[in-house]
Each structure stands twice: as C-alpha cells, then as structure tokens.
Amino acid sequence: MLGLLVRLGAWTRLSLSHVGNLAELFWLLAKALVFLKRPNLKLLFKIILVQVRFSGMDAIFLVAVIATLIGAISIMQAFSILTSLADDMVGTFLVGVIVRELGPLVTGVVLIGRSGTAMATEIGSMRLNGEIDALLAYRVDPLAFVVLPRVLGAVLSMFVLISVFDLMGVFGGFAVSATLTDISFTLLQSRVLSALSNIDLLLFAVKAVLFGTAIAMLSCYFGLQVQRSPTELPRAVTHAVVSALTVLFIIDGILAVGVYLI
C-alpha cells in the first residue's frame, strides 16, 4: 500500500513538473512570437508553410477518406438504431456528431499519428545531431524556429483538416441518407446549414486552436527531452502520443460539458 502511495506521489510530482515546464514553454513561445523582428517573421512564415504542407496538405486525402467513411457509417447506424429518425433530424445529427464532435477529435488523432510522432522524432533527432546546439551558439532562440513554426503550422493545419473532415463527413452522411431515404441532396444541405449554429462555428475555431497547440506543444516538448542517445527517441514519441491523446480528450470533454451547460 505504501509502495503504491509512493509511486502515486512520484507520478503526481512528475506530472506537475511537466505541466510547469509546458506552461513555461507556452510563455516563451508567446514571447518569441511577440518580440520577433519583422525579417524573422517573414522567415518564420516560410517555415510555417513547409509545416502546413506536411501536417495539413499531405494529410487531406487520409482525412477525407476517414471522414467520408465515418459520416456514412454514423448515419447508417443512426438509421438502423433510430428507425424513426426523421428526415429533418439528419441535419442535426450530422452537425452534432460529425461537425461538433468527431471532426475535431478524429482530425486531432490523425494529427497526433502523422505529425505529432514526426515532430517528437524530428526534434529529438535535432537534439542528438547538434542542430539545437548550433542555434544556441549563434544566440538564435531555438524555440522561435524549431517549436513555434510547428505549433502555428499545426493550428493552421487543424483548421484545414477539420474543414475537410466536416465537409467529407457530411457528404458521406448525405450519400447514405440519399440511398436509404427519398430525401434530396438540396434538402439535406439546407437541413445541415440550418442545424449549424454560431456555437458550432465558435467550437470549430476553439478546438482547432486548442487541439493544434496542445498536440504540437506536447510533441515538441517530449522531443526536446531527448538528451544523449537514439534509444530515447521511441520513449519520447510514446510519451508525446499518450499525453497528446489524453489532453485531446480532456479538452474535448471540458468543451462538451461547457456547451451542454450553455
């Protein structure tokens, strides 16, 4: 029992130190963004575009396929469980399930799997290859050019990918609904649009920013923890994935409760 308490205490202490370090990292990134000189921002912008191409553009096809399937499967299940699912409820269902919840969540999981792992590995390798050391020697802030473009790139990518997911998910739902019922595309489209509220648009933006920031920051943070050996890389990636997934679902849960209470 005592051993369990000791382990729990150590885990709590470690978790709190990670939270403290992440808060410091966030503060330093915000400072770097605010105080960067104009030519640096131009350079940063070019790096962000590279990041968006990898994290966002290159993932569009994957997200589109997953979204279409999830949209189709969800609406099929809804029809089979709720046999009396009225035509006018299809729009509400698609907005509630796809746009509000699954879009940001599944996109976040895809971002973790594709880009979060890559970020943790890349930054860990950069530590091992002396890339960060070279920047420190030149007195160049590594956070501004290593972490910041990845975080901003991830946020922009989330906006792109969630939009793609929502469009394709709703399209998948449309396709199944049109097959199983007599409802027309035009009618379905108007049902979805009328079901969309300002809260949904706000949630879309908030989730894109929070999920993108959390995923990129955690991935970069655990990548930066790599010190000496390549054997630390897989551990850093595992930590990054597990913590990013946990935080993703926690944020989503908090937002869902918040919206429910509103």
Add this chain to the structure above:
Amino acid sequence: MSLLEFKKVVFPGPLFSGCPPFDLALEAGECLVLFGRAGVGKELVLKLAAGILAPEAGEVLTRDARGKGPVPAGYISHKGGLLNNMSLLQNSMLPAVFHGALSLRAAEKRAKAVFDELGIAGLAARLPSMVTASGRMLAQVARALVAEPALIVADQPLSDIDPETARTVRRLLARLKADGRTGLLVSAGNIGPFLGLGDRFLLARRGRLDIFEGKAGLSASADPEVRSFLTEE
C-alpha cells in the same frame, strides 16, 4: 581584448574532474586546435566556448573585438547542425537575420553569393536531409561566412566529408584566420590537416588539458600521446 576567455573554469561532469581551474585566451586571427582521443571531452570544451553549456565554476567570456556585436560565436558541427525544416540557404541566413545584422533581402543576396563561391548554389533550396554530409558541412561554413561571427567553434569539421570538400573547408577556415578578425577553435580527431593552420594545440585527455605552442612545440614534445597523434599523421 581576447575573443574568447576561459577564466578559472571548472568543467561540468566527470570528464575533467581532476583538472585544476582552467585558463585560456584566444585572440582574433588565431587558431587553436583541440585534439585528443574519442570520448575525452573535446565536445564539452567546445560547447563551453560556444556558450552552449555553462561551466561549473569560473567564467567563459566571448567578445566581438570588432564591435559588430550581434553574433559573437558560430558553430560548425560534423553531426549536422542545420535545421531540417529550413532550406540550406535559409539556414545560412538565419543568424544574420535573427540578430538584425542583415535584412532578409541582404542576407539572401549574401548567402547566394557565398553558395556560389562554395559551388553549392544548386543545393540552396534543398532541405538538409536531402543532401550529403559534405553539402551540409559546406552549408554550415556558408552560415558562418554570412553571419561573420567573431569566434568560430568547429567540431571536427573535416570528418565524414569527401576529400575535396575537406580541402575547401580547410581553405575557408585558413581564409577566415588570415583576415585577422576571426578566432578559430577547431577540434580534430586527426591533427594532420590542421598542423599548418593551428597557432596553438590543446590536447584533451582524461582529467587534463595541455597546451602546445605551434607545430614546433608539438613536434618537440616527448609526450607519448602527442607522438602517437603525430605518428598517425
């Protein structure tokens, strides 16, 4: 005023645990070659000099005697040393742009001219992961030439690259030294290529750092470890 000063430095970690507080000064136009077997702590000395690590006690001071100031030290690493999310050209521009020494356009112009001179203009738009170790090394040299730091710290700059690139890098280091404004601290596993370049030689071994004055001082030494390095050559 020295470009680099170690003042009663106590090294962190166990590698130089028996070493008394260490003093060293490096002047502009001087080249100090650090050599020794693998794992004796050469990289540690370089990182202290470059300001990447702090000493356990004492001070490491870097000054830009030219008064240009913004980039006191540059680092060239045989391991890579370039950011993978930027092209080689952008990497070479970064320190000068970051410190406001050059505008983005001026840095790009200068970097392109340096790339032309080094014969790597065709690699400018590539990411570091897309070129060979020789290309990466030349891009690091280009970065140092664009940023013009007062002190250049180079970690085994001639290892893992082809002989022709090694000759180019050595020639450029010699040119930097000859301009009389830049100080060089270079580590080497094989001192042969640096015998003509080094003004002083610093031998690192477990718990000790010994200085030798010039090639003559090195040749006159009866130290078996120095002899073994010279014999290897």
